[in-house]
Amino acid sequence: MFIDGRQVPDGTIIDTDIAIIGAGAAGITLARSFADKAMTVTLIESGGFDFDPETQALYEGESVGVPYSLDASRLRYFGGSTNHWGGWCRPMQPIDFEKRDWVPHSGWPITYDDLLPYYERANEIAQVGPFQYNNAEWWSDGGKNAPLPLPGGEVTTRWFEYSPPTRFGWLYRKPIDAAKNITTYLNSNVLEIVPTADASHVERLRVGTLSGKRFEVTPKLVILATGGIENARMLLLSNSVEKKGLGNSHDVVGRYFMEHPHVDRPAEILLTDPSVVTPYYKTYTKLNGASIRAVFMFTDEYLRAQRRLGTVMTFYESKEIRTDDNYDKEDPVSQRSLEPDILQLMRSASGNKADGPVLGKRYGTGCATEQAPNPLSRITLSGKKDALGLNQTKIDWRLTNADRDNLRKNLEALARAFGQWGNGTVRILFKDKDKWDEAEGWGNHHMGTTRMSSDPRKGVVDANCKVHGIDNLYVAGSSLFTTSATVNPTLTLVALALRLSDHVQQTFTRGV
């Protein structure tokens, strides 16, 4: 059942077993998993079924670090940011969960294997194809679609699969409406999560509408699922008992904010024989019941040996190369690949004739790269207030020279791989600069602000996604990520929500 919070009488108190705050990918996945189970569920969503500028404005705030848009990078209505996500899906790699001694603050309290069964179910929820992300044989189709045979063991091909993209709010509205045990309150904003006087247990949620209604929800158990930035803001705003905010005894809430910095055309790849490039590198390709795209990633052996963080590289667009190609004059700041310049070789082989024959193709690249967890990159509360009277978000996104250097070194590894192969060459275009104080782009991926760690001094939640020190408050979403990996976050956060659902159901079976 759906109820418009603006129709709820002032002062109403709603008793429930489970309250889920936020109906995005995480909140909807959790609500569906509880459908028709022996527990009452109250799903509280800030927006209605459509975009509304006044509700969206509740996401505005200040950006004081690397410039970032708090408003354009998320949507505040039923379905959340899946109302405009791109549907790129890929699980993290096992190495992403490990403690890597060269990555400060790395190491999740769970492993890839803990999440694997949930990843497979998440694939179904996001309407993605078969779970064959690293299976070259599967996508090669008997060798017809072979990946590029890059030697050297540093760079490898892996595959993204695409969700249609699933609009969670559209697809799952009916089953959530039909579930007898779920009531969804729309246009209803949680204003504060209020704990008992000793702050060890959530007692009630204060809820308000933009039309001025105020009511309360009294749950046995609460799951906060308002998105990777808003989860931290909600905990910081819940400060009537604990002045520093809930779950924030060690000043970790809001810290370690991570994105996937994107760089357009960090390198260009020139190939002498474009026929070897399987179409799935260049565009979405339908294969074996899935829509897929191949990317270049870096092998675990390389990441360990060179002490690097990951990068995902896409291939796009191509242009024919002729002997009179003057690409090297187009971008004077570009730096040559480390490998022999294939164009020069081709030019001299053809006698440097103008309007000569087509000698190969140029490919642009795009990339998303891993940012190291950094406690100084953070979400805090701004002094400015939103229309509900709550402090807006202040975001201080920090990127470091080490993050930049890491990307550069990965591009050099890509250049080495193509150079060793002998069929192409890579020109690195990513500029050498001391500082990374502006982002060329980002993924709208908000990670790390309520990170997972078994140590309350290093994380906000434990391995079960429960807030340290509070017995009935859980968090869902990419704010849980201890490290960000390089892949888009939604498949992982849906898998984590399914794992949390199992834990919550076991908790209820034992008696909360």
Ligand SMILES: Cc1cc2nc3c(=O)[nH]c(=O)nc-3n(C[C@H](O)[C@H](O)[C@H](O)COP(=O)(O)OP(=O)(O)OC[C@H]3O[C@@H](n4cnc5c(N)ncnc54)[C@H](O)[C@@H]3O)c2cc1C
């Ligand atoms: C343009 C764009 C493209 C993207 N493309 C991809 C992609 O290709 N692949 C990928 O993996 N990810 C992608 N993402 C990211 C993806 O959309 C998010 O990872 C995902 O939606 C996060 O799910 P969530 O449930 O944690 O948060 P959200 O989807 O943000 O949902 C949070 C919900 O909480 C509600 N809410 C907020 N505050 C309150 C409150 N106080 N009270 C009640 N309700 C509240 C909001 O209205 C919203 O419905 C993209 C994002 C954007 C913006």
